Amino acid sequence: MSPRDVVIIGAGQLRNNRERDFDSATEPLELILRAAAASAEDAGVGAAELSGVDLVAAVQIVSWSYADDACVVAERLGATDARCVTSGAGGHQPVAMLQHIAGRIAEGEAELALLCGGEAQSSLEMFQRADAEIPWSRDPGGPGKFDRAVGGTERMWDLGLVGPIRIYPLFENRLRYELGQSFAEAQDWSARMYSEFSAVAAGNEAAWNPVPRTPEEIATVGPKNRMICFPYPLLMNATAKVDQAAALLVASAETADRLGVPESKRIHVLSAASGSDCEDVLERPTFGASAGMAGALDRALDGAGLGMSDVDVLDLYSCFPVVPKLGSLHLKATGRALSATGGLTSFGGAHNNYSSHALVAVTRELRRTGGTGLVYANGEYVTKHSATVLSGRARPEGFVASEAIGTPQTVRVVDHYIGEAVVETYTVEYDREAEPARGYVVASLPGGGRTGVRVSKKDTYTLGELVSQDREPIGRTGRITESDGRRTFALEGAA
Template identity: 30%
Template sequence: MSVAETTPVVVGVARYTHRIQHSDLSDALTPLQLLERTVTRALQDATLKGADIDCVATMEFWHEMLVPPKTPKHYPNPPKSVATLIGASEAIEKNHLYAHPTGGNGPQELINILGEMISTSKIRSAVICGAEGLAALKKGLAAGMSLPGVTEMRRKLSDKNKSQIDTSGKELPWGDDPGGEPQRFLKSEGMAAYVTRRMVQTGLVDPTVAYAIFEQAYRKECYPNVSREQYQRELARLMSEFSQLAAADPANAWDPQVRTPEQIATPGPGNRYVAFPYTRAMNSFIDVDQSAAVVLMSLGEARRRGVPEEKFVFLHAHSDVTEEPYRMLDRPDFTVSPALRVIRHRLEETLGEPLSGIKHKEIYSCFPVAVRHAALQLGIPFLHASDICKTGGMQFHGGPGNNFSTHSIALMVEILRKDPGSKGLVTSNGGIFSKHSAGVYSTQPCTWVPRHVEEDQARAKQLLAKLHPVPVKMNDQPSGEATVDLWTVVFDVENKPKRAIIIGTLTATSERFIAASTLAALTHLWTSSSCAYGSLVQVYDPM
């Protein structure tokens, strides 16, 4: 088939996992060094040089999301830092330097946005990249080293009786300021966009807690007659299969060792409960030193630059939709995703075939419920982890902050090059199941399909109105008799229950509320084999 010269095509990819060997951290890499290493390898994969690139886009660093707002960023313009290191002078001259705000959906969304820019000749080529050095940061802080902003936040969050954290006087050598600020396609919304004061007060703001609530909703809806023990075993079986996938890729997976279902399901030293029903092995692991990069180019530019055609991978379908409603507590049903259903419709409409028939799939896997819930909404039945995952998930591959999906896309490109003509689906998720992006890739040439962001978002709103015409009404000062709809119990580092969190409905007003309690009678909900859903409780919240 004849394909336009402006059609975007992936021409280079690279993934990298760095393991520190020396106790003095002399071989540790900074986030910028990780970026340079991976971008250089991605360019080499495409037989290109930095001078061939006229656009650089990066993900936000996780550690900079944690520092106080008034603390200067260590990397105020990371795309310019990368462009300088690789010699992408045209990207600097034209200010084609972009940073994506917080969200695991970022890598795929950037490819969708930059693909559109390439298709309209606004740019010719782009590098999409991200990195995290959280393992090095953690080891450095443990060794008494400091990092401005992070150290202050660490002191603030430490034991109140300990006013000071001992430091060695050494500072982690992180930082680079090449001048200027990156452009942004999207505004950095901040936590206020999807987090409420009540979520902060009760602890639901923590993703490990929020996704545990989603898991409980999924179980309640899809497995109402399955015992708690049996459900836990099924979660552990799936996660065990994830660990097998990671173990098969030891060069790139952070934790490439096989774990049995029993090891994953059983709480104990090194595998405590975090928020029921999740043990540590079921949660994303973000303390990693990992980076990944993708090189995107117009077909005509790739040919002019002499990129081997066996490297070409095309984007056959794509979509970006935010959840309706956006805030977690405003959603009437935690087991339905209007956004993902619209993404399914858009992708299948573009492809002319069901997503279930796509051979290779990598569904975003921050928590067990995320990958299974997405598969359900996308109409993808599965029996085994390999049906919906290739990396081993953020639990065992490692979850490098906002950049995990760059690893997923890079791996999918590698898989498709070895299986020419087949298709591969990659999905990504940001916020608290709030922002979704997806792409379908193949070595088979195709024409570029323009983005339909506004249309797809309107479809999601229409679907929400159809499914739930009456919006949820929250009560921030609940009092009186109420029904428990969903719950979780949060555990401390010694694997002892410390706080129960309940989402329920007030009997008198039918309003939704969220409450937390440290009372033993509630924190031991998890020990009961009987289901706590539908139980009547008395609520009094003085917050």
């Protein structure tokens, strides 16, 4: 046993108020405290031991505002001497926080830590729709931190190309093109994968939508599964309106011994790695791959001294189908189960905190079966990446961490270009009447570089061609013009 050995000793999670009942509505802090108590009970140490944690790492709460998420949790636990760390925004943060915790424990700077996060977005919106007073504690900042969660550069905001629903389809459509797939083939892959995730969620007690769905249900567009942004209907989008919380107790091996935690409960954190791509999506060198994702996955496996063939349990972040597609393609794992949790559509996408639940799910599975697990978490717009390797077996090296390396590559973006351009990727956003409302095109320019541009709702020809299931729009030529200070793109043949 290495002095750098770091182990997860307790894992707890919960779902609350699926029935959307006012009396059951509970603020995120209370949900987190329940999950923390569950993690202590799971470790067999009792909730009283939580007052002895010396590090509290909280995943940033989005649905409700506290002065400092981690410090509020520590105060309520009675952990008065604990160091407190609250993450920034992004779905990668649970794994990034685990990397931080494991590093501190491995260096002897902490002995017992709590990783926690929770959301109550569903209950919050229930109160807001009823225009009812919300009986939760808060700081003067008021409820909600969506401004921190959306991200994007000034260029992206000017274009309106912000929000996950608009950006992830850009990667999906380009990946389909680069793989030489038809629309039907790409959608079938997405639907089969998400159907498998729904079956996993059906067996997870904290899942928000624990209903197995067939690939046909997921792929078929209709009143209950309307198109959001092409090519993703509702059942291929993350579900953010959930009340969920998760917590993990992480300790040094010596502390686990002192607490009497049996070996069968200990899951060793072998390695963790992070990576990033450039913040501005329009500057990405490609939309069919992610260098930051690939680097984080590779370095996490290398740090553990393992290859993908050594991994028994896998959970790849799945806010939209393209993310697990990119991960599985890089890992050469397309024929494997890609989620131990159930995915962000069926299990639930608790804003930044989904991968805390993934860590719970993989911990439980490794306790049951032994072996090794890999958890990958994605933040922003395939921008921030964190991966960790967990195992039921210790190793002499203990925990090994790898930080992001290098500067992400970029391409030149021409913001005010007018003239001929070629579709590189695109999406079309639909309104609630199931009609195309606007389009977004990323276009390659004749002199090199690219630009981002919108498609007018009035241009029914271009919008119709972009959402055609029979003719590939990528690679087609069009023209960018300007009117009243706004540039728009129209394919050749548009009136």
